[in-house]
Amino acid sequence: MIYTFLILLSIFGYTIEETKVVSPAFTNAQTCLKEENTNGPIYAQLNKEIQNGHFTMYGRAEKQGRGACGFDINTPDMSAAVSGSLFNNSAKWPESCLPDKRTVANDPVCMSKCVQVTYKGNTLTVPINNMCGGCAIDHVDFTDQAFLWLEPGGYTVGDAKGATIKYVRC
Template identity: 95%
Template sequence: MSAAVSGSLFNNSAKWPESCLPDKRTVANDPVCMSKCVQVTYKGNTLTVPINNMCRYCAIDHVDFTDQAVLWLEPAGTTVGDAKGLNN
């Protein structure tokens, strides 16, 4: 589970090296991803996930969660949409 944040927060010269994760997925070698997490509370469930990806065209106050993160928050499934009333 992880999150993506606005591309405007990234350094354009950042590289995408392989990670030490079992699947060797690439992770942005960028300050916005280094030891940074996003926390969301939804229907009494709180989830904290690392930022490890860029949402190139997202607004600076927008966060994209992986499908696994969304299903953890809403096990019955949900449609894609925007969460409203979030605090920084």
């Protein structure tokens, strides 16, 4: 029944738009970071739409390690690396109150910030957990799962252009 409905929508020129929101792996309370006492370049970009942006993917799901925020780069499996210009170069690295006591960046870009990307009518919002050194603010580097959600032709596309990018609180 739903399949028939979707075919009819397609025949009459309608498209189905999807929205997906992925929460950060950890809250500020779980990491013991306090955003009130921080500053950083991300604040100047919050809630501003960037037209004609693009996105890439930084690796397959089996890629492991911690990113520029101190979080695992594939946790959650849909997440993003963003421009180094959005990071505070003087941010401290305190010990967190996570069970493993890892150090995490006391940088606002790493504290409950997400990137929202709209592409071909679909919108994906994922947490920022890493830095993309070669990216400008109009370029987001996704985990492969996030990239493939927005661009199913992923591995053949490589660099998806024509996206709207917005940095938001999550």
